[in-house]
Amino acid sequence: MIPRNMRAGGYELPGVESREVPLIGYRPLSPDSGTPSSLSGRRGASDDLETSQSTVAEEEDDGVIYTVVVKQHGVPHGPTCVKAGTEEKLVLHLLHSFSLGDSSYITIFLSTYRSFTSTERVLGILTDRLENPPGDSEQSHIRQAFNKAVCTVFRTWLSEYPEDFHSLGNPTCLLRLAPLLPQDSSSAADLRAQLLRIAEELSEKALLLDSRRDRSSFDSPPPNPSLFEPTSILGFPSSLIAEQLTKIETELFVRLVPYHCLGSLWSQRDKKGREGVCWSVRATVRQFNKLANAVLASCLWPTTLRSQQRARLLEKWIGVAEECRARKNFSSLYAVVSALKSNPIHRLRRTWHDTDREALRRYEELAEIFSDKDNYSQTRELLKEEGTSKFANLDNRLNNRHVTRVRAAEVLLHPDLLQQTSIKSPT
Incomplete structure (x- = not known):
């Protein structure tokens, strides 16, 4: 299923006249490889395709199976995409997908993860990782790239599927997560404020439910x-x-x-x-x-x-x-x-x-x-x-x-x- 804000218009699909098509999957080409303008093809387009020949291989690393596109000309390795993995590794790959060239992973994961895990579990794994971030200091290149990935993941999640956070029964996981978000950007501050507002709403909702239970004995009987x-x-x-x-x-x-x-x-x-x-x-x-x-x-x-x-x-x-x-x-x-x-x-x-x-x-x-x-x-x-x-x-x-x-x-x-x-x- 295509996420609600995803559009096919952002991708060049060869041979498709209309851009309003469902995007099931795609394999990005490297900048040095041309994209054919039509299926009939011209000589120049054919030459570009010949130089972009590649093979697909699978690599297993620490509980994750990657699909790797190996270029035969030019770039030695293309984008690395996750094919399968354990629950924890799939969640943590959200923070590494961009650096590996797997730019569509966040969107795909957020639209399908509910079939094998829960929102609480995903938030718990990400929070554990945020408690032990990589890099020696806040100014290190590794830490800055990590912080950028964290902001991207939660900004996309809150924008695309806010109901995941509003449906949490307990605000504890949000209260634990919010202070761990990066401190070096305004976008992270906005995310932190957003999570704290949702946590406050969840707390108020829990209090209202308790008061309703107290008044349940005074409810009117069902209609005859x-x-x-x-x-x-x-x-x-x-x-x-x-x-x-x-x-x-x-x-x-x-x-x-x-x-x-x-x-x-x-x-x-x-x-x-x-x-x-x-x-x-x-x-x-x-x-x-x-x-x-x-x-x-x-x-x-x-x-x-x-x-x-x-x-x-x-x-x-x-x-x-x-x-x-x-x-x-x-x-x-x-x-x-x-x-x-x-x-x-x-x-x-x-x-x-x-x-x-x-x-x-x-x-x-x-x-x-x-x-x-x-x-x-x-x-x-x-x-x-x-x-x-x-x-x-x-x-x-x-x-x-x-x-x-x-x-x-x-x-x-x-x-x-x-x-x-x-x-x-x-x-």
């Missing part, structure tokens, strides 16, 4: 499900409902962290000790399920509704889905359509028979958007065609799509509602 009135939704305009849903989705997608969509992280969400991983994606999943369950509850409860009354509820939700489509809110649209396609509602034959024909036609058109034919190709094409901002559902982008699927066994209604539904099935 017997007071639920599903037909009340008919009193609200479909456009207003869609507008409110879009506002909720806007807040969720603004807070969405791109690297939370990595398969290596999402696959660990149910493992012990990883319950808080991918919290921003979990929030979108919860909203999807809440909306889908709201559609199910309003259409299936109470069981005393006649088929004509239940048909009016279906028409209302179809209208809401249309308004979501008009606002390009595909996440809420998919939740409503999935609920209407679920088995409990799909089996209401008399209700569907009493539903307006025009509403049914519009519903079928909306459902076709999320057809699984050709691996959801129509959904992807539609999202590409929409030129302006939109809220796409994450369902098709996660490895285990069953989390957000609406199935009969996953209807999260109140137990009392399930009991009453089992006594008398809806018409």
Whole structure:
């Protein structure tokens, strides 16, 4: 996954007309080697390529495996890139990557490290290293290069992924780290002040949590499900409902962290000790399920509704889905359509028979958007065609799509509602 601020425009990619392309990887050429202007090639470009021939070798040194580009002409050694290593060595390589020519390592590490370690662990390793910096004195060349690397790492980290620091449960590691930052530059002073502000916010947050626990015994009881009135939704305009849903989705997608969509992280969400991983994606999943369950509850409860009354509820939700489509809110649209396609509602034959024909036609058109034919190709094409901002559902982008699927066994209604539904099935 490409980090949020990384752009391909800064790199010359041979044979690519448009610069707006995802940068998966690259191998920089030395200044003395030319870069071909096109794949067809000219004689001059061919000569430049001939002089830039190189071989790739692997070297192991103290727990780290490096990929080394060995030049056959000119420079004896090209950039040295890390291929694998122990946890500690991978973290410490953040401070040595620039001196070895591995300029992309910091960006790659910060976007993927959560799949094999934690923020606390990375900060702990870096702090231990800062307590024993290299060089004999502050003015030595080695110490100055080290201090520059430290500032670069933390400046990039705080700029790209500030949520890593704000999500720390304990400010102790930040309070230990801040005094160890270099003292010889204004940028280091800014970083120190930034870390101390975050540590202060974490301390205040911990105090607020404690006070909330103290007041938890005085909280009001949960709402009584017997007071639920599903037909009340008919009193609200479909456009207003869609507008409110879009506002909720806007807040969720603004807070969405791109690297939370990595398969290596999402696959660990149910493992012990990883319950808080991918919290921003979990929030979108919860909203999807809440909306889908709201559609199910309003259409299936109470069981005393006649088929004509239940048909009016279906028409209302179809209208809401249309308004979501008009606002390009595909996440809420998919939740409503999935609920209407679920088995409990799909089996209401008399209700569907009493539903307006025009509403049914519009519903079928909306459902076709999320057809699984050709691996959801129509959904992807539609999202590409929409030129302006939109809220796409994450369902098709996660490895285990069953989390957000609406199935009969996953209807999260109140137990009392399930009991009453089992006594008398809806018409």
